[in-house]
Amino acid sequence: MGGTGPSKIEKDFEQCGEELPERYLGFENKDNICYANSVLQALYFCQDFRKYLINQKIASRDTVMSQLQELYITMITSKRKTGVMSTKNVMSKCKVLNELFDNDDHHDSHEFLIWLINRLDEELKAQGSQSWVQQLFEGKFTTQTKCLCCQNVTHRDEVFMDLSLDVKQNCSILSSLKRYSEIETLSGADKFYCETCACKQEAQTRTLIKDPPNILICHLKRFKYSDELRRYTKLSYRVAFPSQLRLNNTVDNCPEKLYELFACIVHLGPGFQYGHYMAIVKSHGHWIRFDDDYVEKVDEALIQHIFGSSKEIGSVPCGYILFYRATF
């Protein structure tokens, strides 16, 4: 952009009489990459992620890791505190490695986020480095299954990089987490094979979080496939999420973690094939909105406006992916 005069974000800070605490740079978008731009901004404002990535010794330039590191370093060392950057190099590498993104189509921001995190994790391990990506994002949940006949409980642990939560009208993250860990009964044709009884039995099963991650990513399942319409539709339900969160679906002796919201990827529009993503991040106590190249300071009250709408289908901006950091 590079135009004359102060940008919106500069004007916003001028109005409060404050200096920009750090650089706030937008990303240009010429080919529908807002789904990726919002992810790259959210991760940039994850302090630990930024720190580890910038300081990482990288063996091969032929990696997403190296392109992303270059982008972040350019951002940190930029002469101007505001402006617009190009994410061309990072995106080229992504498009080469994953043909799903190798076009000008809209994509699901969550799909990109998970692919990117897993890709970075692979690249770190491939070069023999410790994966700080795993340390930051990986949590563990355990599925407990109780045979109703002999009442023995079997456990199965699994790791996760994010939690995908179902949404209902007027629910909250907390109620969605509770529903995630609800007791489900396995009966009828879906009976559970109990090793102790040596036959199929009715059982109750539930999934609880055993090791909460340092960075908790909550993905709201707003895109649902409709059999009737034969395509994905967006559920714009109002889902309230708090700035501070304590998990309510953990095992009994689980380490307690208090989480603080630091970023949110918002989706606007009627569906993921026709829509727009932006990122809202918390930086030095301020909330900043990154809408591709347009950057502005926003009021904390805006968070409430992106909970969703009272109608099931709609185009209103909805919080879609929430990023929480564990504070101790």
Next chain:
Amino acid sequence: MKTRSKNISVLFRDGISQSHIKGVNRLQAFENHLFSAGRDGIVRQYDLNTLEIEHAYDRHIHWVSDIQIDATLGLLFSSSYDSTIAIWSLQSSEFATDPIRIIENHKDYIQTLKYIPSQRILYSGGQDYTLIRWEISNLDQIRSIKVLNTNGNSIWCIDADETGELIGMTFSNNTPKIMDTRGAKNFIDLKGHTDHARKIIISPDGRNCLTAGADKTIKLWDIGTHKVIESFHIHSDSVNALKMDWNTGTIFSGDRHGDVFKTEIISKTSEKVIENEFPVLDVLGINSDIWISDTNGDIKTIQSAETKTIKSLPHINKFEVCDNKKWIITKNSEGTVQTWNILTGESEKTENTFEEAVTAKNSGKATPSWFSVKIHLGSLMLEFSHSDSHMAEEDYNGKLINYGSVFMKRVFHHWLLKEEQKYREANPNAPQRISILNEGTSEIEKYVLILIQIAENIIESIYRCPINRLDTDENLPDIPMWVQRLIFSSKYKH
């Protein structure tokens, strides 16, 4: 159009043992007889005083879950996880009797039975979410009505008052219900248990009931007010066995830890009478004697401070099929390891560990699977179906040996002899059709054949017969075509 299939199972169990193997789900007493319902599929009848076995009722192919008795007509009813109810005559002179009727209406495990002698009505409930009412007055025409469909809640226990007007039920949830059969099926919810409510007993006069369950409590209710009169917190684990003597106000209860308590309601005092090694499944109070059954299959009684036990036999609780699909290694509840030769039916104990035995019989070469294994009855049961029984073959000195073919020929050996005799009588000049007739008998003949007709995962009918009686049994149904192809195929001349 329902897809129907006929599957064959062979139960590798030789005869009927005197005691149970695996758990005993239920105990009932009648005159001086004790009846026990086993997870080995058999109901046994013992003399209450001598503990000698009198009869065995062997028909079910899965756990027997409950037994009820009609004293006047001398009938025994048994329900099973095989989704059938069998009706037996108590007056048979044979040791092992066949049922006089089998009723097949449930579509999943039957969990509980309750018989109302005054009305000759039998109620059954189970995991197909239905409660069925059977009229037993005419054994040749047993009418049934589906009384209740619970919309996704399995029925665990049923009881009734003397007249059968009030039916009490527990489900797979925490809230038992009382149903008044007189009115427009009014239901009373008994709210109070904080975990799975498993057992319910209704007083003969229908005024009170007793419930117990996984929240370790026993609760006494007033049915009229739907309220808990008394809650007993005496157990340290889930209460799974419950009986009540309403005349003396005495509760007998057993839990998953193995403890059995006797509680006097009026004085609210409890006494631990047995500390059992295994979880208790059922409890009975007969005069001043207490009887219990447990998950190991033992039946114990305490009679004036003396303990007498009908000790169970060990059951198979672990198996592995070797890669050549000709050997199965098993381990039982006593730790004994056995090797089974599937094609001959022979088994042998071995001093090897389980893992050593598997390695010893493996050949390092994988053969396709031609059967599946079940051990729910505590014995080895092999299941065969049309989809894969023909899959395992071996080249033996230039001859093609098909395991399924060899096995089925041995199972139907006597039947084949009879068929061949009939064929030869009709075609005197024809050559012998199959060379199996030159072979002698095999150990497989000691075992039991089960023929199941299944439509979309629901058992429609069950036929069972000891293999050595297949040629004389008049009720033998048509042998499934896929089995006949295996037996008569010219490919497998050997």
